[in-house]
Amino acid sequence: MRAEELKGHLDALLLAALEGGPRHGYAVMEALRETTDGRLDLPTGTIYPALRRLEAAGLIAGSWSVVAGRRRRSYRLTEAGARALSGKRADWRDFAAIMTAALEEGRPWPSPA
């Protein structure tokens, strides 16, 4: 996974990972790694700031707890977050359609000027 490819799409992944119920950052990281068979192995320096960004935007809500002596910040999807996820799913479908069409091999481009 090249870095730039993810830009603008990370939020959708994080929101989707929280769709099935609340999770803390580390668990989100692992969930993404597991569901993609290790192909999406994001560093903490990506995950944590992104979750804070989503929280600041009101798309997820975080709360502290202590489990087994370790503090955790669990996040849950807000209503706005669920709506945003829905929109981002649609955005992704549109974008993927555009890209796939444009990258199609042997595609007949308009006659070169």
Add this chain to the structure above:
Amino acid sequence: MRAEELKGHLDALLLAALEGGPRHGYAVMEALRETTDGRLDLPTGTIYPALRRLEAAGLIAGSWSVVAGRRRRSYRLTEAGARALSGKRADWRDFAAIMTAALEEGRPWPSPA
């Protein structure tokens, strides 16, 4: 098209648009607009710097000409550019597969911790 979505994928589009033969910047812009039914309408401030970037990277080669009193900078895909396009197509397929899988609705994520 939200801005951030395109990040990291523009190069692939530009290279693909040059695959069918040399084109100048303005023609690349129009080709992308036409083949996507206007859904991908990139501003010149995106196209021109990106083409210069690709040229600096050796993926495309530019040459000046004058047609009907207007100067044009035509770009053609280099061999390295063709290889890069091939790689970017594969990257896109991988990335799209990851995203589509992760965004699948009702996907069973690993049990929340």
Add this chain to the structure above:
DNA sequence: CTTCATAAGTAGCAACGCTACCTATAAGAA
């Protein structure tokens, strides 16, 4: 003679993900 399409460009900005760090606890190996 003004407006539009064609054609190329730049300066500066904002956003984003990453690298490279730091802190802290629990568990397991040496």
Add this chain to the structure above:
DNA sequence: TTCTTATAGGTAGCGTTGCTACTTATGAAG
């Protein structure tokens, strides 16, 4: 005991990238 690994959270600063807004210039249409 000590060292390492896994768990859990975080930040500072960087580089890349696409965009906005602007400039320059020619030809054609009205």
